Amino acid sequence: MPGTNGRGSPVVYFNARIVDPASGTDIKGALVTEGGTIRDFGPALFKDALPFDCERIDCGGKVLAPGLVDMRVQLREPGEEHKETIQTAADAASAGGVTAMVCLPNTDPVIDDVSGVEFIARRAREVRATKVFCYAAATQGLEGKELAEMGLLAEMGALGFTDGPRALGEAQVMRRALSYSRAFDALILQHPEEPSLAKGGAMNEGETSMRLGLPGIPALAETMMIERDLRLLELTGARLHIMHVSTAEGVEAIRRAKARGLRVTCDTAPPYFTLTETDIGDYRTFCKVSPPLRTGRDREAVIAGLADGTIDAIASDHAPQDQEAKRVPFAQAENGVVGLETLLPLSLALHHRHKMPLLDVLKKLTSAPAAILRLPLGRIAKGAPADLVLFDPDRPWIVDAKRFRSKSKNSPFDEMPVQGLVLRTVVAGRTLFEARTA
Amino acid sequence: MPAVPFRHRHLLGIEGLSAAEISEILDIAEQYVELNRRGGAKSALLRGRTMVNLFFESSTRTRTSFELAGKRLGADVINMSSEGSSVKKGETLLDTAITLNAMHVDVLVVRHPESGAVKLLSDKVNSVVMNGGDGQHEHPTQALLDALTIRRRKGRLQGLIVTICGDVLHSRVARSNIHLLNTMGARVRVVAPPTLLPGAIERMGVEAHTDMRKGLADADIVMMLRLQNERMQGRYVPSTREYFRFFGLDYEKLDAAKPDALIMHPGPMNRGVEIDSEVADDFGRSVIQEQVEMGVAVRMACLEILTRALRSNAPSVEVAN
Numbered sequence: 001m002p003g004t005n006g007r008g009s010p011v012v013y014f015n016a017r018i019v020d021p022a023s024g025t026d027i028k029g030a031l032v033t034e035g036g037t038i039r040d041f042g043p044a045l046f047k048d049a050l051p052f053d054c055e056r057i058d059c060g061g062k063v064l065a066p067g068l069v070d071m072r073v074q075l076r077e078p079g080e081e082h083k084e085t086i087q088t089a090a091d092a093a094s095a096g097g098v099t100a101m102v103c104l105p106n107t108d109p110v111i112d113d114v115s116g117v118e119f120i121a122r123r124a125r126e127v128r129a130t131k132v133f134c135y136a137a138a139t140q141g142l143e144g145k146e147l148a149e150m151g152l153l154a155e156m157g158a159l160g161f162t163d164g165p166r167a168l169g170e171a172q173v174m175r176r177a178l179s180y181s182r183a184f185d186a187l188i189l190q191h192p193e194e195p196s197l198a199k200g201g202a203m204n205e206g207e208t209s210m211r212l213g214l215p216g217i218p219a220l221a222e223t224m225m226i227e228r229d230l231r232l233l234e235l236t237g238a239r240l241h242i243m244h245v246s247t248a249e250g251v252e253a254i255r256r257a258k259a260r261g262l263r264v265t266c267d268t269a270p271p272y273f274t275l276t277e278t279d280i281g282d283y284r285t286f287c288k289v290s291p292p293l294r295t296g297r298d299r300e301a302v303i304a305g306l307a308d309g310t311i312d313a314i315a316s317d318h319a320p321q322d323q324e325a326k327r328v329p330f331a332q333a334e335n336g337v338v339g340l341e342t343l344l345p346l347s348l349a350l351h352h353r354h355k356m357p358l359l360d361v362l363k364k365l366t367s368a369p370a371a372i373l374r375l376p377l378g379r380i381a382k383g384a385p386a387d388l389v390l391f392d393p394d395r396p397w398i399v400d401a402k403r404f405r406s407k408s409k410n411s412p413f414d415e416m417p418v419q420g421l422v423l424r425t426v427v428a429g430r431t432l433f434e435a436r437t438a
Numbered sequence: 439m440p441a442v443p444f445r446h447r448h449l450l451g452i453e454g455l456s457a458a459e460i461s462e463i464l465d466i467a468e469q470y471v472e473l474n475r476r477g478g479a480k481s482a483l484l485r486g487r488t489m490v491n492l493f494f495e496s497s498t499r500t501r502t503s504f505e506l507a508g509k510r511l512g513a514d515v516i517n518m519s520s521e522g523s524s525v526k527k528g529e530t531l532l533d534t535a536i537t538l539n540a541m542h543v544d545v546l547v548v549r550h551p552e553s554g555a556v557k558l559l560s561d562k563v564n565s566v567v568m569n570g571g572d573g574q575h576e577h578p579t580q581a582l583l584d585a586l587t588i589r590r591r592k593g594r595l596q597g598l599i600v601t602i603c604g605d606v607l608h609s610r611v612a613r614s615n616i617h618l619l620n621t622m623g624a625r626v627r628v629v630a631p632p633t634l635l636p637g638a639i640e641r642m643g644v645e646a647h648t649d650m651r652k653g654l655a656d657a658d659i660v661m662m663l664r665l666q667n668e669r670m671q672g673r674y675v676p677s678t679r680e681y682f683r684f685f686g687l688d689y690e691k692l693d694a695a696k697p698d699a700l701i702m703h704p705g706p707m708n709r710g711v712e713i714d715s716e717v718a719d720d721f722g723r724s725v726i727q728e729q730v731e732m733g734v735a736v737r738m739a740c741l742e743i744l745t746r747a748l749r750s751n752a753p754s755v756e757v758a759n
């Protein structure tokens with residue numbers, strides 16, 4: 001059970017492998033928190049004797065890292081609490097080692113005014129768990145027409161502006177959003193999909209969609225949108241973040257833009273480096289996501305983009321859907337996969353299977369998204385917030401969606417063997433989750 | 439028992455059927471063609487069995503054909519359509535499945551406008567499921583009846599050149615036929631305007647053409663597909679008349695095919711759109727009527743094969759009321 005720590009008395013984490021991607025640290029040692037912050041850490045700390053007047057946690061030599069910063073989740077509250085609430089999402093986040101998450105504004109009502117941002121902030125305080133932030137709509141009502149009040153929303157704490165799962169389709173609107181955002185140096189986040197090419201599509205366009213008789217979304221819909229937006233970015237000089245890149249050509253376009261020095265960042269999500277369109281098999285709606293799962297070649301390119309740094313961050317893309325939304329014919333099914341509780345092990349496959357250094361993988365889950373969002377999170381440093389995850393990077397286990405804390409169980413990763421188990425999650429010095437040690 | 443037992447519980451598509459399984463269906467169907475022609479002959483094979491035709495999409499031809507097939511085998515056949523039913527009132531496909539399970543239906547024939555819907559239902563019902571056409575995915579009994587028609591006329595499928603013309607992109611008939619004809623060793627070509635051809639069509643092992651005369655050259659079989667009105671008027675094709683001019687089957691284009699080429703159409707036809715009326719009614723070459731006849735026989739054969747397990751597991755004495 002969670003301890004009584006967090007009331008100001010120090011907590012010592014000893015016998016830990018302390019890994020901090022921001023500073024490139026990977027050492028054996030101890031770490032001490034006091035209240036909500038990290039007081040000290042290092043290889044020599046308490047080496048000879050542990051203090052008595054504190055709680056002591058034996059880390060068993062496992063990895064103690066900054067808690068994960070998940071830069072994109074859908075929370076469904078307000079409006080669709082039968083799929084997920086902020087409380088259930090926060091519980092899922094804790095179980096997944098996520099100590100901060102940012103939600104999209106596609107709630108009902110849409111987060112496009114100050115009261116919406118305030119609502120999320122208030123609920124986040126009430127659940128007293130994983131830190132919850134939000135983006136606000138880039139356009140009023142996510143309708144892609146009139147700009148939302150970016151200045152006021154940013155003041156209230158919106159971390160960026162996006163129309164969520166909808167692309168800002170009209171070039172003129174995107175141009176104005178980018179242009180206007182410069183007044184506040186705000187971040188614009190785009191769902192990269194040319195809407196008219198994607199309209200009516202249910203999966204990636206290609207041989208599999210043809211065989212299944214499902215309307216396709218061409219990879220080109222993503223590439224075109226990314227290339228268009230990069231031109232607009234160059235014109236306006238704003239800050240653009242491209243969400244869930246899924247195609248080989250999309251990765252390549254961003255790689256070239258970064259080489260030219262544009263202020264662009266991007267992320268991807270575990271489905272895009274774990275699955276391909278063929279996993280849809282006989283119409284598995286749990287594999288229906290937006291953007292759609294692509295080909296093996298695209299997956300390889302996404303992994304290469306992660307490895308060479310073109311792709312900055314990994315987000316869970318947590319999108320809870322209930323049975324009603326998924327147990328229907330494929331084309332009618334809603335998009336999305338619940339991801340908070342599988343984010344870490346699926347990402348660690350990049351280390352285990354694709355030989356990316358552990359520090360690099362963790363960086364994309366911690367300090368990199370924090371830096372894009374300008375949050376003082378995602379690092380282990382003296383005085384930094386005591387948001388930590390203790391995990392065994394090698395421990396194998398089998399995903400069991402029935403046991404998810406998330407209210408929805410729509411995971412294509414159910415029954416998949418994975419490696420990397422969260423042992424403890426600490427937010428602001430308090431243990432919120434502790435694995436039952438088997 | 440046949441040399442190779444049919445390995446599938448349901449008939450959801452042609453993809454996955456072996457050549458031996460397809461041949462078995464066609465062989466059994468041949469016998470039913472004779473039975474049906476004799477007239478008055480009714481089998482008792484499915485006596486006491488319940489068959490439900492569940493149609494979420496309007497159809498007269500296919501539904502009637504399944505109904506006749508079931509009745510000629512002695513089954514009790516019930517037609518359910520989505521018009522005015524609880525389906526229209528928002529009942530989900532899975533609620534429908536639960537209802538059907540409670541009714542102890544033996545055979546369920548499903549047509550649905552969404553690809554994969556029949557598969558979804560088959561996972562949830564206890565009945566044997568036959569796909570009567572799902573979205574743009576498959577229409578297996580249509581491909582089987584086409585194959586039977588061809589085999590009876592040409593004596594074989596192997597080595598024939600079969601040209602499928604028209605809206606391949608949206609056609610479940612085309613997909614099922616491509617799977618079947620490739621499995622049976624025919625050479626398949628497709629002809630359509632590029633907007634109605636899937637980009638990856640050649641990956642299905644067909645030759646793709648956009649010129650009718652090239653696609654029809656030396657063809658043994660010409661299969662026309664129906665072009666739905668809503669696909670025209672500029673969305674995929676600029677106009678009906680332009681479509682007919684370049685992709686409609688008339689004698690001039692047909693000239694490129696073999697002199698004894700057969701003309702087929704799954705119906706219902708749009709005369710003057712994808713096919714010239716004269717060609718459609720050409721007694722010597724059009725086998726469109728015969729396709730309808732073969733449809734009943736093929737569906738009887740499928741029913742016989744799919745209910746084998748059901749019939750062998752059944753108690754020998756039926757419970758009398």
